[in-house]
Amino acid sequence: MxxxxxxxxxxxxxxxxxxxxxxxxxxxxxxxxxSFCQFTTVGNATFTGFSNYVAALTDASFLKSAGFTVMVAIVNVLAINILAFALAMALTQKVKGTNLFRTIFFMPNLIGGIVLGYIWQILLNCVLSLVGEPLLRLNPTAGYWGIIILMCWQQVGYMMIIYIAGLQNVPDDLIEAAKIDGATDWQILWKIKIPMMMPSITICVFLTLTNSFKLFDQNLALTAGDPNHMTDMLALNIYQTFYARAGKLWKGIGQAKAVIFSIVVVLVSFWQLKATRSKEVQQ
Incomplete structure (x- = not known):
């Protein structure tokens, strides 16, 4: 064989x-x-060296969208993983209806990002109008939290399934031995369950981190970067540079931004994987 x-x-x-x-x-x-050329099509490119990268790194809108993306990513990673872990803990308590609740929480992940963006735009605009606030695309703070709420609603159920699998793989004899030794539920959680679940945590943090950085369709549908590009994330900024600005100069700059964006996502992802895998324990 x-x-x-x-x-x-x-x-x-x-x-x-x-x-x-x-x-x-x-x-x-x-x-x-x-990314080192000025071009209108792939077959019509003129090599220009590092000028596109210089223009990209000195573009105020690109730097601003990078800062906004980092703020969204940090809150997304924390909120999604904390909520998903809490739901996983609640739905592994052997109570009736857990399978139904798991299905319900997972279903938003099956809906496309564009559809979710427009649905939540309508919902949040209704809420804002009731409290007398400007619409989502006129309120950068509401736009920021709208993206957070949308991403949590979409991804919590998926991460919950991964955490449930991790919790179910924690050996029961370890938990029983800890209870016999007088450990509290809180001590069991922090000293046994979380260390034994580090592979699941590594996967979930990796997925939420990369998804937050690569976020595009939800951002486009929910706020489209409004007002005045204050809610642009990196992927949307690259798209607008490449397609919304006329001339072959901007296409080259957009391509340079895309390469920079790819490098940043890869470096951040490798750093995160190294940091969380170092915490994993052998079962």
């Missing part, structure tokens, strides 16, 4: 490798080259 796998295994890997190369590696390399 092992000899056969070594001999013919590449036949099964090849289709996926070809698709990955055509769909990701080649476009990424071509996009990296275009």
């Amino acid at each position: 092992e000899r056969t796998l070594k001999k013919y295994g590449w036949l099964f890997v090849l289709p996926t490798l070809v698709a990955f190369t055509i769909g990701f590696i080649v476009p990424f390399i071509e996009g990296l080259y275009l």
Whole structure:
């Protein structure tokens, strides 16, 4: 069996490798080259060196959207994971109806981001009108918290499922031994359950962090960056630079922003994975 796998295994890997190369590696390399060019189409590019990167890093709107994205990401990661963990703890207490509640909490994750954005725009605008506040696209504070609420509502259920799986993998004998030794529920949570669940925490923090940085469709549908681009996140800022501004100069700058954005997301993700995996314990 092992000899056969070594001999013919590449036949099964090849289709996926070809698709990955055509769909990701080649476009990424071509996009990296275009970030050093002024262009209108892929076949009409003029090499300009690092001028696009200089323009991108000195663009006030790009830096402002980066700060806004970081603020959204921090609150998103904390809120989503705390709420998801709390729900997972509540729905692993062996009470009736847990499967129904798990399904209900998970369902928002099945709805597309554009649809969610417009739904929550209507809901939040109704709430703001009732309390006499300006509409969502005229109120940057409401726009910020609207994005947080939308992302929590969409992603908490998905992260909850991962935390439930982690809780169910905690050995019962460890918990029983701790109770016999007189440990309280709070001590069991912090000394046993959370350390044993670090793989689940690593996955959930990684997903919420990267999803927050890459957020686009919900941002576009909910606020579209209004008012005056004060609620632009990085992905939306790159989109607007590339498509909303005329001229081949801006396309090159937009491509340079996209490369910078990719590097930042990769570095932050690797840092997070290293930090949380160092806390994992062997079962």
